[in-house]
Amino acid sequence: MAGRIRSNDPEGVRRRILDTAFEAFQAGGYHATSVQDLLRLSGLSGGALHHHFPTKKALGLAVLRERVAPAVEMTWIAPVREAASAREGIVQVLAAIRSELDRRGAVRGCPLGNMASELALADPDFRTVAAHLFAAWRSAIAAKLREDDAPGDAEALASTIVAACSGAMAQAKAAQDSAALAACANTLAQLLTSPRHDSTMIEPVPAQSRKGRRVSVSSDLAGPVQTELALE
Amino acid sequence: MAGRIRSNDPEGVRRRILDTAFEAFQAGGYHATSVQDLLRLSGLSGGALHHHFPTKKALGLAVLRERVAPAVEMTWIAPVREAASAREGIVQVLAAIRSELDRRGAVRGCPLGNMASELALADPDFRTVAAHLFAAWRSAIAAKLREDDAPGDAEALASTIVAACSGAMAQAKAAQDSAALAACANTLAQLLTSPRHDSTMIEPVPAQSRKGRRVSVSSDLAGPVQTELALE
DNA sequence: CCTAAAACAGGATGATCAACCTGTTCACGA
């Protein structure tokens, strides 16, 4: 009567669920993804999912805590902490994200921004976790700004930098074009160029021509926009 | 067998549907709001809704075009256009939004950002409309920046400003605190204070207290507002 | 006044949803 091979690998199964859910939530959103979608995509059974995560909400919170949070840590916090300056770190991270997006061919937005936007008002638990993740992101940049002896309020500046980056990703997602990220990187680099410490002005835009300009992005809208996830 | 009073007011019914849907989509999101929720909230019948909007997607697109677009026009484009400068306009709009949020007691985020984030990847039609709305918002600020003879690339700067404002609203939504908006306003004001053209420094960090700045956006809202944006 | 079309009302429908439940298989300690 054995219908399916049982690996009996709790950690592996749990990891597969979280990976599949993180991917699907980014691609189509939390509410647009059904648990049956996750079963289909992961190849697991309903019992397995229900064993590890009794409710969809528990799964969503786990995705936030165990996938989105590490993504923020790995993409933003660690690189900024280890960069020479806040300016350097931010520019490098944005460049990395941009190349990653161009390589992928589709822009899916900021993982934290996507889930926070959809779920913050829906449930206080989601909202609290999202608020903490935003705060951690902000704090990492603020700490680096203080380390740089940047003028002004580090917290307020960090808050605006986080806002600009997540907002740029939202714009890039809507336009399916990474130009907004390039603009954000250039503007922030200019903003963070302290005149008294560093006299090197960054160029406004690398390949600029006033009228009909187009930020140089290797692959524009040509690539396949849709992922393999069929979520109409 | 007349069960319900029929007003037979097509425009009014259509308006009520759109208003209810706009409100519900902001409060809970598109997918989290069922059509039965809308019927309950509006007090209308399923037949009425189906007559005006055959599908939920059609309703969602209409909300974007006929409610979100005018909101962007009224909240951002017109005030910025009529302000003394881009800097003045942006600071005033952010102050107006902040006082509106504080008065309301809850932060629901950027109407465009919310719907765009949830629906951009779900459907190309939604994505296209959202992209156009972002572009219109961006263009209005860029035009004002050029009018001010601001240094640098006006389009890139406008893109970052839009990103910062929508991102600040997303953060404020997650934190249920308008501090991110205040930080955004101060940082942008400083960014837009050109040292070579204008030596007035913005006050360092009055995050919660503001001086006697006018919040006269409401008078702008009352004026003649073009409700149709160029959509495709 | 008559007719046709628009503008609704009020369910009906099949699909899909999240949650759960019973049964089976495994790991592991005694």
Add this chain to the structure above:
DNA sequence: TCGTGAACAGGTTGATCATCCTGTTTTAGG
């Protein structure tokens, strides 16, 4: 080796979903 509980498999459940259908009222045109 036996027992116990974790780790699944696979199907079921009642609710809810978006959509559509039939019937009735109203408006508009001739």
